[in-house]
Amino acid sequence: MSDSVLVTPPMLARTYSGRAYEDPWDLAEDYQRVLEYTGRNPNASAGRVAAALDLPRSRVRPWLDDGAIPHPVRGIQTAESRGWLPLTESSEAFGPINRLVAWVCSRGTIKPETYGPYVRIDSDDDRERFESLVGQLGLETQEHRTDDTHRSTELTIRDDGAVLGRLLTCLDAPTDDDTRAVAPQYLTAVSETAQREFARVYLANRAVYWEFTDRWLIDHQNRSDRYRRSLATLFQTLGAEAEVHEDGISVDTHFAAELGITQ
Known part of the structure; x- marks a missing residue:
């Protein structure tokens, strides 16, 4: 399987507000254009930079005079400095x-x-x-x-x-107000080893042994039926006998034991 890029700088930028920009990544790119221009023309005024790049002077001035950094840019810089971007399966993080x-x-x-x-x-x-x-x-x-x-x-x-x-x-981790959540789709682009590690942590955190049926039950009243079904599908692709219930999912003990989950 190819080492797909799972998270890119534009993806992270678009989690921010772009203020005057419909696409926050455009804001990050304009900031970079300003840095590149002033790198070539270190004595250029804010007005000259704005005119040369066809940008509002009021937008350029804080970047040059006050050292302001747009929030999407700061987030990208932080993620890159920590080795989180670009994120692939081979990334250390x-x-x-x-x-x-x-x-x-x-x-x-x-x-x-x-x-x-x-x-x-x-x-x-x-x-x-x-x-x-x-x-x-x-x-x-x-x-x-x-x-x-x-x-x-x-x-x-x-x-x-x-x-x-x-x-x-x-990577599709759900927010409080996310009613459309499904099991993370990046998992389809990574190795089975990574998928099984995700499943292992999930079961270790949430599954309870159900003695009556000799299965492990994941109680998920806090997630939608769509989410529960997508999670069951993930487990099934890994070889589990997964069943969707009204408020949860159950998997067979053999699958759980393969992942190191025991009573």
Whole structure:
């Protein structure tokens, strides 16, 4: 299988607002054009740059005079500096990011207003596994405080977590308000090894042994029937006997055991 590019700079840019731009990637490209022009003409004024590139002077001036960097550009720079862009299966960061998508799909969400990834933690083992995973990307977690004593503990990610969250949405990690979510489509472009690792994390996080039927049940009342069916299809392509139920999915014990999931 070819090493497909899974997330590109334009994809990440388009998770931002472009303000005056219909396509935020055009904003990033105009900023780059300005940098290239001033690199060739270091003494050019904002007015001269704007006229030469057919851009509004009011847009160019903050970039040159104040050192302002458009949000899509800053996000791309952060992702590139951390080795997240462009993202392919051979990228060093792909393994942890693949597992993070599984965490968000199975135990969490991306907050659409901030793009922060949040996951539910039910035990010390959960916390250790998630913190170790985040640490592989050179990041740290922080606990999300809530006044609701009936809710499980949630962890999010500190510095650059919002940029990572945007990248995860490019890989189909669901947001709070996403009613159209399906199982991540990038999985069709990666190896079976990567698909099985996604499935392993998913089952480890969500599946409960159902003794009555000798199967593992993934309770997913929080996802649509469309999502549950797409997830079952993924498991079936990996050899599982997967069934869709009213509020969940079940898989056979043999498939779970192959992934290291046991009672």
